[in-house]
Amino acid sequence: METQIGDFKLILGIDEAGRGALAGPVAVAGAILPAERVVLPYRDSKTLKFERRVELAEHVKSYAVRYAIKLVPAADIDSTGILKVVIRASEEIIQELQPEAVITDYLKVKTGLPLLAVPKADANSYTVAAASLLAKTARDQYMIELHEKHPEYGFAGHKGYGTQEHVQALQKHGVTPEHRKTFAPVAQGLLFSEN
Numbered sequence: 404m405e406t407q408i409g410d411f412k413l414i415l416g417i418d419e420a421g422r423g424a425l426a427g428p429v430a431v432a433g434a435i436l437p438a439e440r441v442v443l444p445y446r447d448s449k450t451l452k453f454e455r456r457v458e459l460a461e462h463v464k465s466y467a468v469r470y471a472i473k474l475v476p477a478a479d480i481d482s483t484g485i486l487k488v489v490i491r492a493s494e495e496i497i498q499e500l501q502p503e504a505v506i507t508d509y510l511k512v513k514t515g516l517p518l519l520a521v522p523k524a525d526a527n528s529y530t531v532a533a534a535s536l537l538a539k540t541a542r543d544q545y546m547i548e549l550h551e552k553h554p555e556y557g558f559a560g561h562k563g564y565g566t567q568e569h570v571q572a573l574q575k576h577g578v579t580p581e582h583r584k585t586f587a588p589v590a591q592g593l594l595f596s597e598n
Contacts, residue, residue, distance in 0.1 A: 404528040408519045412438040415502035416530025420538040426563035426582045428474040431492035432537035435468045445532035447525040448539035460540040463533040481585045
């Protein structure tokens with residue numbers, strides 16, 4: 404996929420993790436890999452087991468020319484909206500890493516650079532897959548640490564997504580500051596608790 408965008412040396416892949424979660428930050432990451440075209444083990448992070456994701460994310464950090472990870476908290480998501488915070492964090496990463504071209508997983512960002520925003524880029528681009536690995540492992544680590552503060556929610560297992568276990572914990576314990584209060588299941592829980 405990198406060849407579809409042109410003959411650039413500094414191609415930035417951007418991806419995010421946690422966009423649909425009910426709690427915790429959304430993680431946005433970008434990676435610029437060396438220009439030589441080699442076969443890499445990077446894959447869409449959702450297709451890999453936890454241990455393999457961690458191992459590959461560490462490889463990305465040592466192999467990448469440049470990389471960046473941004474964690475945007477639930478409060479910002481509530482005040483600004485999930486899509487807007489993902490776009491803003493992506494644009495900040497572009498400014499920070501100074502690429503020549505950008506590939507995203509169907510995310511349209513404002514940039515004067517050549518942009519390839521296509522579906523399933525995390526499965527078809529090594530640079531986007533590398534960003535996916537960084538975003539997912541950073542967010543997972545955050546949620547594991549959050550589990551230590553709030554074990555009653557089971558964050559280490561579901562990572563803040565709307566599983567039955569998580570919804571039941573919300574009903575029983577209410578919301579934490581880490582919950583996205585504008586997301587429907589959390590907002591409904593707030594309405595019930597106020598009645």
